[in-house]
Amino acid sequence: MLAGLLLTACAGEIPPGLGLQNGRLAACPKSPNCFASQEGDADHRIAPLSYSGSRAAALERLAQVVAAQPRTRIVARSDDYLHAEARSLIFRFVDDLEFYLPADENRIEMRSAARSGWSDFGVNRRRLEQIRDAFSAD
Incomplete structure (x- = not known):
């Protein structure tokens, strides 16, 4: 029973504020476990x-790349937005990955953030860079 409670606690609930708000992904908190392309803070x-x-082809390619990441599942998708959850191997902590494809801009805004804890030892930054590398590969 204790193990079940711990796993539930590690999963956490989807944080409020995820998704698009006026064409922007959520800002990162002060903790060093979030990275986003629309973030003004250099850290x-x-x-x-x-x-x-096309945006549709880019979104399809992105969805394939994200779904191929270990312990990652897509939980929401629209014509211009994708939300996925990635779980850590041992403790099953959940990170939220979000991607936004603005119309006619040929870019994908991205964000990856831990739902809990303070530091992630760079896991979210590395994950986004791995997705970038896989997306850009021929």
Whole structure:
């Protein structure tokens, strides 16, 4: 029973404020376990993805890349937005990954943040860079 409670606690609930708000993904908290391309703070900023071709094709490619990440599942998808959850291997902590494809801009804004804890030892930044590398690979 205790193990079940711990696993539930590690999962956490979807944080309020996820999703698009006026064409923007949520800002990162002060904790060093969040990275986003729309973030003004240099400590949390990561460059957006760029693509050529149609937005629909880019979203489909992105969905394939994200779904192929270990312990990751897509939980929401629309024509311009994708939300996925990634779980850590041992403790099953949940990180939220969000991607936004603005119309006619050929870029993908992205955000990855831990739901709990303070530091993630760079896991969210590395995950976004791995997604960037896989998305850009031929």
